[in-house]
Amino acid sequence: MDKNYYDILGVSKTASQDEIKSAYKKLAFKYHPDHNPGDEAAADKFKEINEAYQVLGDEKKRAQYDNPTQSFFGGEGGGFSGFGGFSGFGEGGGSIFDNIFNFFGGGTSKAQGRDIQVRVTLSFEEAAFGTAKEVAVTRTEPCSACGGTGAKNGTEFTKCSNCNGSGKVRFVQNTPYGQMASERVCPKCGGKGKIIKESCPKCMGKAYVRANTKLKLTFPPLMDNGQVVSVRGEGDKVSGGVPGDLIVAITVTPHKLFTRKGADLYMTYPITVIQALIGDKVKVPALKGDPVSMSIPEGTLSTTTIKLKGAGVDLGRRKGDMYVKLIVDMPKSLSREQKDKIKELGEMFKDSQFESVRSFNRK
Numbered sequence: 115m116d117k118n119y120y121d122i123l124g125v126s127k128t129a130s131q132d133e134i135k136s137a138y139k140k141l142a143f144k145y146h147p148d149h150n151p152g153d154e155a156a157a158d159k160f161k162e163i164n165e166a167y168q169v170l171g172d173e174k175k176r177a178q179y180d181n182p183t184q185s186f187f188g189g190e191g192g193g194f195s196g197f198g199g200f201s202g203f204g205e206g207g208g209s210i211f212d213n214i215f216n217f218f219g220g221g222t223s224k225a226q227g228r229d230i231q232v233r234v235t236l237s238f239e240e241a242a243f244g245t246a247k248e249v250a251v252t253r254t255e256p257c258s259a260c261g262g263t264g265a266k267n268g269t270e271f272t273k274c275s276n277c278n279g280s281g282k283v284r285f286v287q288n289t290p291y292g293q294m295a296s297e298r299v300c301p302k303c304g305g306k307g308k309i310i311k312e313s314c315p316k317c318m319g320k321a322y323v324r325a326n327t328k329l330k331l332t333f334p335p336l337m338d339n340g341q342v343v344s345v346r347g348e349g350d351k352v353s354g355g356v357p358g359d360l361i362v363a364i365t366v367t368p369h370k371l372f373t374r375k376g377a378d379l380y381m382t383y384p385i386t387v388i389q390a391l392i393g394d395k396v397k398v399p400a401l402k403g404d405p406v407s408m409s410i411p412e413g414t415l416s417t418t419t420i421k422l423k424g425a426g427v428d429l430g431r432r433k434g435d436m437y438v439k440l441i442v443d444m445p446k447s448l449s450r451e452q453k454d455k456i457k458e459l460g461e462m463f464k465d466s467q468f469e470s471v472r473s474f475n476r477k
């Protein structure tokens with residue numbers, strides 16, 4: 115399966131991060147499961163778009179994708195296994211505020227909240243059919259008590275004396291072409307033009323708090339173990355800036371009987387040597403709903419696979435198939451009487467009835 119992430123997002127190989135982001139936003143909005151209820155094709159597309167953006171939206175991963183010298187992709191289907199940077203799941207540690215404040219110092223770009231990661235475990239059925247799930251997220255948000263200012267009641271400020279409230283300071287630089295005056299962000303107030311007189315007691319003047327939030331996330335059908343999806347804007351929030359994304363790493367619980375590839379189900383089904391010899395009609399379990407009828411033809415060899423059309427994951431208009439691998443079971447020991455009867459029966463067989471044995475002996 116060779117998916118071209120550039121084609122999926124409809125952008126050129128040389129597209130800028132902004133172009134990629136905007137293409138992703140448009141497509142994600144169009145194909146979001148909430149806007150296309152019950153539409154599996156849209157759900158698939160949505161999944162694909164997310165997967166593509168997961169890679170192309172990240173410079174590092176994009177470079178790796180463009181130049182795949184390292185093994186970046188896991189098994190089939192483009193699921194990520196060796197995903198860099200996922201070791202630090204859980205708490206972001208103490209540097210979270212530093213990270214946010216770094217942006218104010220720069221003064222050039224808009225504040226950007228950090229991406230946060232969560233792991234979500236889906237049952238085999240949830241992953242196959244899609245589900246909505248409440249996910250607990252701990253993230254940084256602007257403090258509500260001070261309106262994200264860090265000052266008590268959001269009002270206890272004084273004008274910054276360093277920049278006289280403008281947030282900018284002029285400075286003169288000596289260059290080979292003479293002196294040049296330019297402006298930069300006031301280092302004392304970080305460009306705000308004001309400084310905190312009395313700190314907000316709730317956030318201790320940090321302007322941000324750690325908040326526990328529950329988000330209801332919609333997972334489209336056919337999610338795979340190890341898949342990573344991103345939910346835009348649900349990461350750390352910053353006042354007056356762009357929130358980070360929530361990166362969701364999905365674990366799918368294995369099923370007792372089935373494995374799955376896309377919408378197709380796979381199962382190993384034991385039959386007796388008698389069923390293998392003379393054939394049978396049986397009912398095999400389905401992932402959902404009633405058991406499915408299956409005919410075992412006479413003379414079935416062990417490891418024969420029978421395809422049950424349409425018995426895979428049922429997504430309404432689209433149905434996967436079920437592949438049943440038959441394993442022939444033999445009695446562990448036979449009684450005297452059974453042995454005699456089988457010997458007697460054996461004499462009734464002709465050599466020509468055993469094709470493989472016959473052709474081997476001819477060689």
Ligand SMILES: [Zn+2]
Nearest residue numbers: 257260314317
């Ligand atoms: Zn506060």
Ligand SMILES: [Zn+2]
Nearest residue numbers: 274277300303
């Ligand atoms: Zn200032």
